[in-house]
Amino acid sequence: MNILLKRILDRLVRTGNLKVTGPKGLSVTFGDGSGDLVHMHIKTTHAERAITFDPMLAVPEAYMDGELDILEGGVLGVMRIAFQNMDSGGIDATWSKAIEGLRHAFRRLQQINTAARARRNVQRHYDLSGDLYRLFLDKDMQYSCAYFEQPDMTLDEAQAAKKRHIAAKLRLKAGQTVLDIGSGWGGLGLYLAKSFDVDVQGVTLSTEQHGVATDRAHAQGLENRAHFEVRDYRELNERFDRVVSVGMFEHVGVNHYRTFFDKSATLLKPDGVMLLHTIGRSGAPWATSAFIRKYIFPGGYVPSLSEVMPAIEKSGLIVTDIEVLRLHYAETLRHWSQRFAANRDKAKAIYDERFCRMWEFYLAASEAAFRWQDLVVFQIQIAKKNDTLPMSRDYMAKCEKALQLRDMGHRPKAPAAKPARRRKVADME
Structure with a gap:
């Protein structure tokens, strides 16, 4: 030495x-x-x-x-x-x-994520073989932080809980329109369409993810309720009752936060609600890991709350709720690392030894950053009007519980005075 x-x-x-x-x-x-x-x-x-x-x-x-x-x-x-x-x-x-x-x-120079550059950045990571992601993700292919309501949950259980947690914060009603920015392999959009009888439009910059999401919609008979496109959110002109974005904001770049929220404001109807789920820092702003930026997420950036809030405020939107998920992503990454290790030979057959070592380092180093550094997950609920949502958070827990019972196969009892019918989750809010 x-x-x-x-x-x-x-x-x-x-x-x-x-x-x-x-x-x-x-x-x-x-x-x-x-x-x-x-x-x-x-x-x-x-x-x-x-x-x-x-x-x-x-x-x-x-x-x-x-x-x-x-x-x-x-x-x-x-x-x-x-x-x-x-x-x-x-x-x-x-x-x-x-x-x-x-x-x-120099982080701003590294995050000039124009539409063309954003698409190239996404292709570097999300257009990898879908077979690779199936080796370590849950069965619904949720590639974002799970929600461990109980510490002994399996990965599949925690990812299902994450979808319920997000859905509850959107306060959905049957017949509403939902935009999913960064829709991934379609799992969340399909869940919302099926659970609440809403119309979902998902947008992604990954052709691989778009193909999988579209196939899943047809396989589940939801093609009339859930539609996915390869499209930049900045190109949209429609208006939606709800907007949700999970695991996409990390790719926006600090230069484009004002654009993101200004556009979100135009995409929301007057009584609209938005839920943003993103990795964040509990500490002061800092640079993206050089390794992550160079090899895993080019153009990516993890913000502090102090960098996000000014952009929301200037857009005219109102923050109605913020939740900080601590250690949930560390547990998610632990599961992913274990699954990747168990299927390492299959991953090597798809790519090579160097790729496997790169992903081993990526998954383990990311887990460490959530355990011992300042990385967390922000869930920011946003509205256009101050009175759109209830004054207390009780409706979230009520909806979440109803979804959990439904997912377990339980059907709520119909009111005695009315003919028996299967009620939507939204009716129980």
Whole structure:
């Protein structure tokens, strides 16, 4: 191990139990010995030199390229030590802080997400083989944070709970029109159309997702209720009773927040309601991870609430409710990582070893950021008028419970004075 990297690690890793073996086979241990051992093997001098000067990008790149192996503790263990040492002078040391500070300063240049560029960015990630995503997602292919009402929920149960949680905040009524911005593989839109008898229009920039969503609509007999298009939300001119967007806002870019909410305001009817579900930061604004931006989500950015609220306010929209989901995404990513590992050979057959190592790092590092850094999920409910929604949140819990019973196969009893009929969930709000 070169002297500079040894000095840096010795000064930065105050807690934990990190063992690093260098290219020449010599091993050095850092930290106070607490916790499980994490053992990294830096196999080449090229990787060692790169890690010395830009660890947050060079460590994942070296791992992807096979120039670094994690012999014990896994990627999650490496990231745990990195994040838990931040407050003790770890990654916040001058040399690393300066690099990340420059990335933050230039973040707007990296997020000029015009319609054409946005489509290219989406294709880089979401137009990967659908067979890949089926290896680790739930059966409904929900590629966003699940909602763990109970800690022992399965992934499928938690994703179903997420759809109920979102639906309850939209306060849907039969016959309404719903726009789903960033509709993915169609799971949420199809759920809303089926549960509430509403008309859903989903828009996505991914041709792969559009094809799957359209096929699913036909297979479920919902093609007259749920329609999906490859289209940028900025091109829309229709008006909707409800707008929902899940896991798409992270791709908008800080330069375009005002455009996003101004457009949302024009898309909503006067008594319209919007629900925005997005990854966010509980802390101050900061740069997107260099690794994530370069290899996983080009053009992506995770905002602080302080960056989102001004754009909503200037659009004339009203924030009616904000919920912060903590650790739910960490649990979601834990499930995804386990499923990906169980199907790793199948993923390698679709792509290659380097791709598998890249995705292993992506999933584990993301979980670590939600567990030990400042990443959370915001659910922001928005309306055009102050009196559109009830004054208390009781209607959300009531609708959620009704949906849960319906999903479990229970039918609510009809009022005694009326002929028996199967009531819509909306009737129970």
